[in-house]
Amino acid sequence: MSDQLLTRLEALGPDEWHPEPPPPLRLPPAPRRRRALVLRPLPALATALVLLALGAGGALVATSGDGPRGRAITLAPLVRGAGAEARLQLAGGGRRATLVASGLRPSRRGEFYELWLLRPDAELVALGSFRVGADGRARIQVPLPVSPSEYRFVDVSVEPDDGDPAHSTRSVLRGRVD
Amino acid sequence: MSARTRGVTRAERRLARRLRARDPKALHDLHDELGAAVFGFLRHALRDSWAAEDVAQQVFLEVWQRGGEYDPGRASPLTWVMTIARSRAIDHLRRRVPEPRDPAGAADAASHSELDELLERWRLAALIGRLPEQEADVLRRRFYDGRSQVEIAADTGVPLGTVKSRMVSGLATLREALSGEEGSA
Numbered sequence: 001m002s003d004q005l006l007t008r009l010e011a012l013g014p015d016e017w018h019p020e021p022p023p024p025l026r027l028p029p030a031p032r033r034r035r036a037l038v039l040r041p042l043p044a045l046a047t048a049l050v051l052l053a054l055g056a057g058g059a060l061v062a063t064s065g066d067g068p069r070g071r072a073i074t075l076a077p078l079v080r081g082a083g084a085e086a087r088l089q090l091a092g093g094g095r096r097a098t099l100v101a102s103g104l105r106p107s108r109r110g111e112f113y114e115l116w117l118l119r120p121d122a123e124l125v126a127l128g129s130f131r132v133g134a135d136g137r138a139r140i141q142v143p144l145p146v147s148p149s150e151y152r153f154v155d156v157s158v159e160p161d162d163g164d165p166a167h168s169t170r171s172v173l174r175g176r177v178d
Numbered sequence: 179m180s181a182r183t184r185g186v187t188r189a190e191r192r193l194a195r196r197l198r199a200r201d202p203k204a205l206h207d208l209h210d211e212l213g214a215a216v217f218g219f220l221r222h223a224l225r226d227s228w229a230a231e232d233v234a235q236q237v238f239l240e241v242w243q244r245g246g247e248y249d250p251g252r253a254s255p256l257t258w259v260m261t262i263a264r265s266r267a268i269d270h271l272r273r274r275v276p277e278p279r280d281p282a283g284a285a286d287a288a289s290h291s292e293l294d295e296l297l298e299r300w301r302l303a304a305l306i307g308r309l310p311e312q313e314a315d316v317l318r319r320r321f322y323d324g325r326s327q328v329e330i331a332a333d334t335g336v337p338l339g340t341v342k343s344r345m346v347s348g349l350a351t352l353r354e355a356l357s358g359e360e361g362s363a
Contacts, residue, residue, distance in 0.1 A: 017318050
């Protein structure tokens with residue numbers, strides 16, 4: 001046992017002898033207490049009328065202009081509890097898309113984020129790169145050179161600024177293209 | 179993990195009670211004690227500091243969520259937390275190759291035996307971190323810097339007898355802790 005311990009101590013490297021401090025602990029926020037919903041007839045009727053009016057207005061807006069808005073793909077973090085999220089809104093008949101993301105880690109020097117389309121039997125398609133500021137948010141619009149419906153996943157990865165166009169394998173968000 | 183019980187310290191019982199009661203300070207104390215070992219293990223296992231930060235956060239989130247299940251009779255806090263870290267490291271390695279390309283390939287890249295070896299190194303590092311600083315310093319100088327006890331005494335100005343007693347005490351504490359840990363692994 002003692003020899004084993006000495007051997008194990010001698011085998012430790014600089015990182016084990018001088019460990020780096022861990023990142024600070026982030027606890028999830030405590031769940032909010034739910035308020036009981038009490039339905040009162042008159043306020044409920046008034047609210048229903050307002051919602052009806054807003055709904056009708058909303059429908060007019062949604063169908064005006066360039067036509068119906070395209071569908072959206074929701075991206076979720078690959079690491080459970082990571083807290084990031086994003087939504088890719090398709091537009092222009094599937095010729096362009098807008099990614100709106102939040103909760104991402106601010107970009108570090110020498111790194112950027114990249115948006116991809118993935119499919120089992122084809123090369124990945126890089127749609128565009130972006131950086132994230134201190135607020136953890138990003139909004140980018142990208143052209144779509146291919147139809148997303150031909151791909152299975154939308155993916156956001158962290159890429160080192162090393163000139164290598166391949167996927168780094170460090171995916172942070174992913175959504176299924178249904 | 180075996181079903182047999184191990185020698186449980188009062189501090190471990192208290193920690194289990196605090197985790198069951200969802201005392202956030204219990205989690206912070208555990209993070210203060212084991213955070214560096216968990217993060218160090220993950221940095222080496224995943225070879226990616228960024229991912230290690232996220233997965234370390236995920237490990238302590240799981241400790242928080244599963245705190246009520248922690249049974250000190252079955253494992254020390256160190257063994258329990260490092261086992262969770264190992265599982266999450268494997269999950270991450272399996273997942274990080276962009277799907278739907280071969281999802282099994284990444285886990286093979288860092289073999290399980292390699293992970294186990296890393297885990298043992300970081301468990302020992304965590305135990306060293308619990309030693310009184312003077313004892314840890316003597317062990318560091320002896321086993322990392324390769325200095326003899328006489329040289330350590332000369333370098334630090336501490337009497338040779340004190341250097342020897344700190345080393346004996348540090349090694350004895352580590353042996354005792356390791357035998358307790360290995361009984362629970």
